[in-house]
Amino acid sequence: MTVRVRFAPSPTGYLHIGGARTALFNWLFAKKMGGTFILRIEDTDEARSTEESVSAILDSMKWLGLDWDEGPDEIKGEKIEGKCDSEIIEIFESGKKGPYFQMERKALGIYQKYIDQLIAEDKAYPCYCTPEEVDAMRKRAQAEKKPPKYDGTCCRLGAAERAQKEAEGRSAVIRFKMPQAGAIEFDDIIRGHLTFDNTLLDDFVIMKASGVPTYNFACVIDDHLMEISHVIRGDDHLSNTPRQVHLYNALGWQHPVFAHLSMILGPDGTRLSKRHGHTSVLEYKNDGYLPEAMINYLGLLGWSTEESQQLFASGEMVEKFSLERCSKSPAVFDPQKLVWMNGEYVRALQGEKLYEVFASWVKETGNGGKIAHWNNELLRRIFIVEFEKVKLLKDAFELFDFFFTDNVEYNPEAVAKVFKTPTAKSVLDDSVLRLADMADFSAAALEQFARNLAVEKGLKTGLVFHPLRVAVSGKTTGPGLFHMMELLGKEAVLARIKTALSRFFL
Secondary structure, three states: OOOOOEEOOOOOOOEEEHHHHHHHHHHHHHHHOOEEHHHHHHEOOOOOHHHHHHHHHHHHHHHHHHOOOOEEEEEEOOOOOOOOHHHHHHHHHOOOOOOOOOHHHHHHHHHHHHHHHHOOOOOEEOOOOHHHHHHHHHHHHHHHOOOOOOOHHHOOOOOOHHHHHHOOOOOOOOOOOOOOOOOEEHHHHHHHHEEHHHHHHHOOEEEEEOOOHHHHHHHHHHHHOOOOOEEEEEEHHHHOOOHHHHEEEEOOOOOOEEEEEEEEEEOOEEEOOHHHOEEEHHHHHOOOOOOHHHHHHOOOOOOOOOOOOOOOOOHHHHHHOOHHHEEEOOEEOHHHHHHHHHEEEEEEEEOOOHHHHHHHHHOOOOOOHHOOOOOOHHHHHHHHHHHHHHHOOOOHHHHHHHHHHHOOEEEEEEHHHOOOOOOOOHHHHHHHHHHOOOOOOHHHHHHHHHHHHOOOOOOOOHHHHHHHHHHHHHOOOOOHHHHHHHOOOHHHHHHHHHHHHHHOOO
């Protein structure tokens, strides 16, 4: 079998974590099997689909590195942006699989052709019932303890009755005629053999009164025409699958292989949502997560290797991925584990490369104003020495800001904790005198100075180190003390210690 898979988001919002995981698993499977990964935009929700959402989805995919072989930017290498309808039709008729926006496909009459076929074969019919009438049917069924579904009223209409409905000005949706007995069965790679009772399924709408196809119908037509071999998607679509299999059967087509991925829960066991933190992929980018770390973490949401491997080198996840190793059980999204994993990827970059990544990220995310007054060469040196302190790229703003100011902001808790010790003033007074005479202001020499001072005063090293740190940075945590002092330079260090003495010890 030639593997062709697709990720088909609806552009009604940003790409969220669940969608990104689905895209990744399709991408991994395609790469593993030497197949084709298709990106299709299912924009048939006329009220909610937006260009902004399309751009956000494409930007998120590109940031994650999930490159598609066929998709909305092109049709097998041919750009369609700006082409007129006749050119698009010519591309389509040449045997290529686009366009990749469903509304563009609708404009070419792709869906109407199969609607007409199903109606001609008495497998679908126009329905003139209003939403209020359909709602009343379902409520009656519930009251009678029956499945709350459409009762097939319009399926039984004769030609004269349909003409009368149209004369009344009623618009019609098109419904698929569902078998009233038996069951529909199919196999799922993750969930095994599944069976659904046909009596629980109603005659569902396949085309809206506006002439726009519904999800279940357009999905089947497009998957068949695009020769999709495997449909890998979230288990929230599992209830749609029996309807889609019925459509495949009615059209005389073989359905693709299905694999329904488990849902993703938050740490509290409820479905992942905004209350658990970011849901949009681009929000993670803006916070300074690395795309490699996001891919690694997303890959472990519902899939694992036999060895429960946690970190993957480039290309290793593709090599080891298999749908058979995907779990039926819900995956739990752990923000703390993601932060840890991102820190591992940050440290693997080392300082020089991390500085370059940080600089690019600042430009891409519009954070340039935060570091406009920072000295780039000093920042590069800071990253080389202190890269291990960074877990998220945005951490650098808070970790390193004190390097680039003449007015240190002193943390009140740090001042209360450190400067109130009886020896703090003496330590800082002596430090000013001795540091001024030091010719070697390297980290090693500074550490030796501080240790010697502690020995001479009979103090634990912390009673020397901590006052120096707070005086120089205003904080009790941050970069290594002596590398920090070396990077700041003698003049700045002395000025800061003197400022602390005059401000807190008069």
